[in-house]
Amino acid sequence: MEAKLVDLHIHSTCSDGYFTPEELVEKALQADLVAIAIADHDNVDAIATAQKIGAEKGLEVIAGVELSTQWYQYYDMHLLGYGFDPECPYLNRELSEFQDFRAGRNRQIIDRVNQKLAEEGREPIDPDAVRRLADGTIGRPHIAQALREGGYVEDNEEAFNRYLVPCNVPKRYFPVDDAIKLIQQSGGIAVLAHPPYITRERRLLEKLVAELVGLGLDGIEVYNNGSNMEDTDWLIKLARKHGLIITGGSDFHGDPGSNIEIGSGFRGMKIPYSCVDEIKSALHRRQQERV
Template sequence: MARIDLHTHSTTSDGTDSPADLVRTAAAAGLDAVAITDHDTTAGWGEAQDACPPGMRLVRGAEFSCVSPTGREGEPPCSVHLLGYLFDPGHEAIVAEQARRREARVARLETMIERMAADGYPVDVPTVFAHLPEGGSAGRPHLGRALVSAGVVGSVGEAFATVLSPASPYYVRSSNTPVETAIEMIRAAGGVAVFAHSLARRRGRVVEPSVLSDLAARGLGGVEVDHPDHAPEDRELLRDIAARHDMLATGSSDYHGRNKTTPIAAETTDPDVLDALLERARGVEVVTGRGTG
């Protein structure tokens, strides 16, 4: 059976593998298909496509930073993520919103760096942004790696749990895209929208299952079911929601290279689900390895 991982990150956002190394890592792990889904950018698509090993399929996508109602009365919206697959990267609304999000990410990170530097932390803007490629999407992991290099913390995970956490005085909130808007943009660009790690409770607040049902009526095409941060009972709940609303039930590692301990292909997608995804998408086609690997 083909092995498929539909959620991975490269150095064009918060991963540590270049797009070329990402597809090579996927091939070395025995994957037959992999999706590149960097945050709020498609800048890594070309390099990944050019390096894609012969025979491997590359699903081009992105992870959209969004905000959503939780479905609980009186509670403020929470941060969520939406995976967009095989959309037209030149679609006007997506180009504009991804550019806005990348600019907002830079401003947010600069503010966090300045706050930390003012308190004596050995970080500065040029160092943190030194290795971000053109068109790349900055994020807290870049600051986390700078803190690791400076000996402030032992790992990026430790940084996220302490000085970069939402409870930290250095934290700055994001200006994310309303999830309904992101779904509409992805669909208009010919892509398929899949709700990422929707019940990853250990990350913080999550939406109620009713929100996923409501979004299915708005065009949500799938839910990420098998994810390292999902408990077994939540996987079954999500699988049931997907089946009831004719949504795809995907599985993915959410691989970030050395920024997380989860290896690529830790979770995978059923081949039939990928086939259904390809049938529904009309923005761009899946790429079958034309590179040298």
């Protein structure tokens, strides 16, 4: 019997992904996945559509979101939320403020890129063209795609190095304790995303996880693109040490030229359905605590 596989960290056009929720359901089925979570940045708009289509086609779709957080020296530390109520007024009010900020930030980045292009004697990129490429919420990868398709750069790496990094506008972050509380008060569980992208120093990561557990952290994204097999084994032990659940995801965005595949990332990792079982068990325990 073949193992049931999942991908619990996917992005759609509702944030900075390249595929619509409908297309992601189809891609997941083509990859023989049995469950996914679309975890868009500060946005839950994809969930209802994906769950409806998933139910019709036999794909389990778990509510997900990815929040950008800060904790002392750790900026842009990502926190995943699972199993919350996507229609929770408190959650949507908080996310709406972040979405407004994100939209303004991306407009400013395009303005700065065009200013730099003008200084080079080159034509500006068209903001409307970037919006069409995004087919939803604009992210920096869509600006990079516009630069690439306009012939300004050869690839995304050059787009970021020459334009997007120098023209960046600082992001806004949730304090991580507020983000954990937001997810949990919306009925969900909070999971630390791709830990190796936070720090490669295990001593620091172990200290950070211990601090986050004190704030209510529920789990760790053990299966992730930043981890090799040794890292994965170490993260499993770290999670078990602190009584945390284990999850996993590819962080698939679908950007052209990327070698990250839905369901497997770029190392061909396999994310077991047991991750979904752990999420469900944690949600059940949380509900029992409230009775």
